[in-house]
Amino acid sequence: MHTEQDPAEARLWGGTTLSARREARRVALLEAALDLIGEAGAGAVTMRAVCRKAGLTDRYFYESFSDRDALLDALYRQVAAEFLDPMTAFADADDPDRIRALAEALIDAVLNDPRKSRLFLVEPYSSTGLGQTSIAVMPSFTRLIQDHLFTHIQDPVKRRVAALTMAAGNAGMLAAWLNGTLRASRAQLVDHVVETITAYRTMYRG
CATH class of the missing domain: 1.10.10.60 (Homeodomain-like)
Incomplete structure (x- = not known):
């Protein structure tokens, strides 16, 4: 037409x-x-x-x-997509090298632009009107973990619990690093994410 x-x-x-x-x-x-x-x-x-x-x-x-909340909502969703895209590229594999590549993509996305990282990981916890946007956006990240990293977990409840706790734990760790309450190098952050992913992937293999 x-x-x-x-x-x-x-x-x-x-x-x-x-x-x-x-x-x-x-x-x-x-x-x-x-x-x-x-x-x-x-x-x-x-x-x-x-x-x-x-x-x-x-x-x-x-x-x-329409107002500042609409601007913040649009900005948060844009930044979330920028974090999600590189993670998606490495997520679909049961391979230690690709797990490390995924961890590096995540940490580098956080390090590349502190403004975006602060918006995505720190600001939703303050009274800025971003809380509801964060709640709406975060399921995209837990679905990536569930549908790519944890497909071997047969029980859907266990798979979702593992995805939620891993996502929340790493988000909290990175938020602490950004606000200065956690002192760690890039290598230490990458190693921790690799170890966390590996631990959750092996938790229910038996």
Whole structure:
């Protein structure tokens, strides 16, 4: 079915279309929110602060988001997908080398951008409105563990319990590392994740 394109959407201004400019503004607002989170936490994310950081007016904020909670929700889901994608690439194997590759992908995702890691692992525990978003998103991670790493566990209850406790334990460990209450090197974090995955994978083999 052919759909006519809105002439306003296709019109060029400064070499870009309206839709491209709108998307660029949306990206700038999300990036500004990430910077604020990195500097002072999600509590610092307000419409005015984000607009000031991005160099945009509130008109353009409301072009993309209904309020700051909608912005944080969109940002959290985007960051969660960025964490999930590299983990998925290594998850479907019963191989020590691939388990280590999975652990390295997870730890490197946390280390690569502290702003995103703080948003994903630390901020949902504060009163920022992210708790419900986190509850909605986290099942994607436990399903990955259940459906790829723990397929050999026949009892579905045991499989889910193992996935939930492993995901929660590692998330808590990484949150402690990010907030400074845990001092550990990258190698130590990777080794721990490898050992945790291996322990849970062997727990119910008998």
